[in-house]
Amino acid sequence: GAVVSQHPSRVICKSGTSVKIECRSLDFQATTMFWYRQFPKQSLMLMATSNEGSKATYEQGVEKDKFLINHASLTLSTLTVTSAHPEDSSFYICSATLGGLADTQYFGPGTRLTVL
Amino acid sequence: SQQGEEDPQALSIQEGENATMNCSYKTSINNLQWYRQNSGRGLVHLILIRSNEREKHSGRLRVTLDTSKKSSSLLITASRAADTASYFCATDDRGSTLGRLYFGRGTQLTVWP
Numbered sequence: 001g002a003v004v005s006q007h008p009s010r011v012i013c014k015s016g017t018s019v020k021i022e023c024r025s026l027d028f029q030a031t032t033m034f035w036y037r038q039f040p041k042q043s044l045m046l047m048a049t050s051n052e053g054s055k056a057t058y059e060q061g062v063e064k065d066k067f068l069i070n071h072a073s074l075t076l077s078t079l080t081v082t083s084a085h086p087e088d089s090s091f092y093i094c095s096a097t098l099g100g101l102a103d104t105q106y107f108g109p110g111t112r113l114t115v116l
Numbered sequence: 117s118q119q120g121e122e123d124p125q126a127l128s129i130q131e132g133e134n135a136t137m138n139c140s141y142k143t144s145i146n147n148l149q150w151y152r153q154n155s156g157r158g159l160v161h162l163i164l165i166r167s168n169e170r171e172k173h174s175g176r177l178r179v180t181l182d183t184s185k186k187s188s189s190l191l192i193t194a195s196r197a198a199d200t201a202s203y204f205c206a207t208d209d210r211g212s213t214l215g216r217l218y219f220g221r222g223t224q225l226t227v228w229p
Contacts, residue, residue, distance in 0.1 A: 006158075032215060043204065044159070044219040093158055097215055104149070105217060109158040 003027055004096050006108035013084055014116055021079045021111045023094030029074035030096030034105065035067070038091040050077045084115040122205060122220040130228050135192040137223040139205030140185075146208050148181055149217070150190050153202045162190075162203075197229045 003026040013019050023033055032051050036044040048069050049057045056069035066088075068080040077096075081088050091112055095105040123138045141148070147166045151159040165172045165181045165188065172179045178191040192199055202224050206217040 004158075034216065036219075041224075043221045046216055046218065049216055091156070095159075095217075104161050104164055105215075106161065107151075107159040110156070112156070 002098070002104075002106040004030075004094065004106045004108040006092075006094055006111050008111060009109060010112045010114075012114045012116065015085055016083055018080055018082045019084055019113060021081075021092055021094075021113075023077045023079070023096070023108050025075045025096045025106070028096075028098055030077075030098070031074065032097050033071060033077040034095045034097075035069060035077075035079050036093045036095070038093060038110075040091075044093060047079075081113065084113070086115045089113055089115045122203070122223045124223060125221065126224045126226070128226045128228065129195060131195060131197055133195055133227075135195050135199070135225055135227070137190045137203055137225070139188045139190070139220055141188075141205070141207045141218075141220075142186065143207070143209060145183075148179075148188050149206045150177075150179060150188075151204045151206060151219075153204065153222070155202075159204070192225075195225075195227045197227050199227050200225060 005024045007022045011019055034049055035047045038044045046059050047062045050069050050071040052071045052074050058064045071077040091110050093110040095107045097105050121140050129135055145167055147164050149164045150162040152162055153159050163174045163179050165179050176193045181188045202222045204219050204222045206219045
């Protein structure tokens with residue numbers, strides 16, 4: 001149980017285009033989903049917290065107009081990287097919780113974004 | 117930054133040996149979690165230890181937590197080549213109502229057969 005999927009697993013795009021990444025909880029309803037990015041050999045940096053039916057909460061330094069998050073249902077959150085640039089190339093990982101403050105986060109397999 | 121910091125950054129051992137990784141953090145927490153990540157993959161949850169717990173076991177894993185020192189350790193006993201991965205500690209924020217997690221930089225563990 002508690003499986004989280006991401007799609008696509010890899011994406012290569014040209015500079016200036018927008019890319020949408022989906023995060024789905026497959027066998028549970030996730031009130032809250034989180035988006036992280038990870039540069040090679042570095043830690044996961046929390047980008048934003050996504051709650052179903054409300055606006056995402058962004059971490060300091062993360063541009064909300066650049067990284068659009070939509071959490072339309074209890075099983076789906078999307079991250080759109082708008083007008084992507086090479087510096088946006090990274091590994092994007094989402095996670096979802098079953099609920100509660102001190103709950104385990106279940107992570108998706110990640111999406112490797114490469115912007116040419 | 118609230119992020120934990122793992123020590124060492126890299127650890128290389130032989131199969132059968134024990135591996136110990138340490139994590140320090142900065143703020144008050146509700147719980148601390150350890151995750152593992154294989155190269156280029158997502159994270160796998162290993163174990164969660166709550167702030168009122170001092171030690172927890174799960175199979176070959178042993179986690180300790182010292183809230184007075186704001187530190188935790190992860191011990192993997194009788195390591196196997198398949199344990200090769202990056203290991204991260206993650207802390208929440210006691211003052212946060214959103215359940216956010218903050219990750220350390222990780223320890224890259226290599227277990228040689």
